[in-house]
Structures are given as structure tokens and as C-alpha cells.
Amino acid sequence: MMLYLRLFWEFFKTGLFAVGGGMATLPFLSAMADKTGWFTQQQLADMIAVGESTPGPIGVNMATYVGFTTAGIPGSVIATLGLVTPSIIVILIIARVLESFRQNKYVDAAFYGLRPCSVGLIAAAGLMVVKISLFHIDAWGGGAGWWTQFFNWKALALAAVLLVLTRYVKKTKKLHPIVFILCSALVGVVFKF
């Protein structure tokens, strides 16, 4: 029982102080490993790998994984609830305040500035994914003909096909994004990405 309470409390603190998305939980989890001994830094590295290779928000995946390794199935549920409880409380308060101030001209003006900011942040995050998935950054400028190594040709070809299918082909561009994700996974396995 004590262990469950501690799990909830540790993840509650992580959820309360990790601002800026899933990867922001990482320093907190690293500190948690040192403090509690529930898992090692090496296990944490494995958890990141699993968290990134399964569906769902990475922060939640990591909490579930840590909870499970520490205290089995109840642990995974409790750690996840601990992580999301502070967000839910904070956002519910903000949502309520926003509702009453939505028509306020300063709030409206602030959101006018925030929208291009969100798009900019998403575009930058997208560029990071482009960097790691379409190119071999390590090969940049190294040795003769480095540029043949620099481009991940298979990935670029897949990206080009997907771009055409999602933007220009009338029959396919209305399909649900998950269709493209699943087809890509299959292509990845077949062509050994």
C-alpha cells in the first residue's frame, strides 16, 4: 500500500513540474531512479525506446512502464493516474477561467499571438523528426561521396510517395491518417528500413 502511495506521489510531482511535453518528464524520471532505486538508468533508456515505439503520449507510456516494473499492473495504473492528475486539475481550472474571459479583448489579442507560435513549435518539432528519419546526419561532410550516405534514400522515397498520396491523389487524400501509418509500418518491415 505504501509503495502505491509513493508511486502516485512521485508521479504526481513529475506531472506537476514537467512543463512542455512528454520528454520534459525525462529529467524527473532520471532523478526518481537515483532517489528511489525503483529502476536503473539503463532501464530508463529501455523505457524511452519502448515509449517511443508504442502508440500514445511518451510521458504516459514511460509512467506506465515505470509503474509496471515497480509494482505490477496496479502500479502501471497508479503511476499513470499520478502523472495525469495535476494536468487535469490545472487545465480544468484554466478552461473555466478562459470560458469567462474568452470575449475579453486582451485574451483574444494574446491568442492572436499564440496561434502562429503553436504552428511554429509544431513545424520545428516536425523538422526534428525529418532530421532523424530522412537523413543520416552523422554522415554530413565526412569522406568522399558522403552525400550518398547522407540521404536516407528509402525513407525519402517513401516520404515522396506519401506526400503525393496524402495531398494530390483524390482517391487517397481523404483517408484516415492511421491508414498511412499502418501501410508505412508494413513497408518498413518489408523493405527493412
Added chain:
Amino acid sequence: MKYWDLFISFAKVGVMTFGGGYAMIPILEREIVDRHSWATNEELMDYYAVGQCTPGVIAVNTATFIGHKQGGTLGGIIASLGIVFPSVVIITLIAGILTNFADIPAVKSAFAAIRVCVCVLIFNAVLKLWKGAVKDKAALCLFLLVFGLSVFFDISPIVFVLACAIAGIVLTQMGVRGK
């Protein structure tokens, strides 16, 4: 029924999101904006901005916002539980059965290709969101500044969000908005 819809829709978003909060955007657009009309693209961007500078996982923050808008406090809680539900099930299964899941070659290949797909989906989402967010020159400048600075420097998103909120108020006061 409304709560059930919220739970199921967000559980779907949770299952279909591969690789972190931003990968959720194209899925959210499809499920929440196109399919259910629970929020507009503009509102999605507002929630995303607030979610960046409030504590917790951005996906959960966005779910709480939309859930609250549709079904009050209970709606917010149910949408959030919906988005984390698939993760808890999937990770528990994987952690319990496959200890070296992430090292399986087929899993690695599949995810390398999924990341390529996520690039394309995010690119499409950005183009779509751009229309709702960047409507004048001042907004274009803000977009370019945030994009450029976050690509080249390691600055916390909170800084951008706070600075842009202030910039939005200042620019509106100066009468630059809409030009």
C-alpha cells in the same frame, strides 16, 4: 452517451498517436475537428499553446480542454482517461510479455518507416493550421521567429508561448493586426 463518445474518440487518438505530442496533431484534426466538430482548428492551436506552458503531458492537456468544452468537468476527466487508456493497456502487455520489445528488428524497421509517415502527416497538418493561424504580416513574423529560434537554439517552449502572448497584445494595441 456523450461521455462514452468522448472516451472512445480520445482512446482512438491515443492508439493512433505514434511518437509524442506533435504526432497527435494530424489525428486530432481528423477525429476532433473534421469528424465530431468538437473544436475548430483555431481552438486546437489555442489549447496546444496553453498545453505547452502548463504542467503535464501536452496530449492529456489538450484532451482535458476539449473534454471540458464538450462535457464540463466530468467530460475533461473522461477525455483525459480516454487518451491514456490505450497506453496503459499496451505498455503493460509489452512490459509484461516482451522485455526486449524495442530491440526486435521488425519493430525497429516498422517504427523507422512510421516516423517517415509522421513527417509527412505533420507537414500536411502544419500547412492546414497555417491558414487559421497566420493571417497577416505580424503573425507571419511571429511564426518565422518561433520556428527559426526553436530550430537553432535550445529554448524552452514556455518562453515562446509567454513572449507570443505578450506580443499578441502589444501588436493588437499598436494596430498592426490584420494588416
